[in-house]
Amino acid sequence: MDKKRRPVIAGNWKMYKTTSEARNYAQSLVGLVGEISELDIVVCAPFTSLPVLKEELKDTIVHLGAQNMCWADEGAFTGEISPRMLLDVACTYVIIGHSERREHFRETDEDIARKVKAAIASGLKPILCVGENLSQRQEGKALAVVRAQLQHDLLELAADDLRKITIAYEPIWAIGTGKTASSKDAQEMCAAMRSTLSGISGSIAEKILILYGGSVKPDNIAELMAQPDIDGALVGGASLTAEGFAQLIKNACIA
């Protein structure tokens, strides 16, 4: 694999798996991908499974991530989980601003900007999700929407912190629908995003990882990975079995 940036393949389990299911999954995945050194592997699990995964993934090549967090380290925020708590269960990554959080839980760009800043300040690596919906794409507004999200969500960051962020381009119409953006469209968008990032951060943009997400499967990952501005994937449904996710990771390495 010949990539400018070290790729990341991250699984987003969303709201799936009990603690015993998580334990079985982790044991299988580690057995299947233990030899892989070409890229970084991340599993982003529900909060309840993180302590079990901390145990199972200790001293393995699989990194642990959460799917959301609060911007505060502690305080009167009923129902929230803080960056400090995520570090305590060995998370190194955290997904921020997933479209499902923006849509169902009304997270705003302002909330997301605060979370990205707090994640970096605490030493977590944020995976910031951006992406347009179907009508925005059909109206030719996809790039403008994504640009605005990047500009708002990264507003709070110092230039030096920008290099610590990973972006996931996840067109909403491709999530869970089986419709992937074509590798050409995904590449075009990721390249345009990189040029927006270079407007914000100059040459640091060349170091920022941009992942693609939306119906990524074992049979389309290689083509996506072959694109110069796609540095990996954020995978939902196809990360839910250890065998399927391991296959997808192996196919990503072939690209």
Ligand code: 13P
């Ligand atoms: P699917 O891979 O199931 O389309 O989900 C993508 C996603 O939302 C990952 O965060």
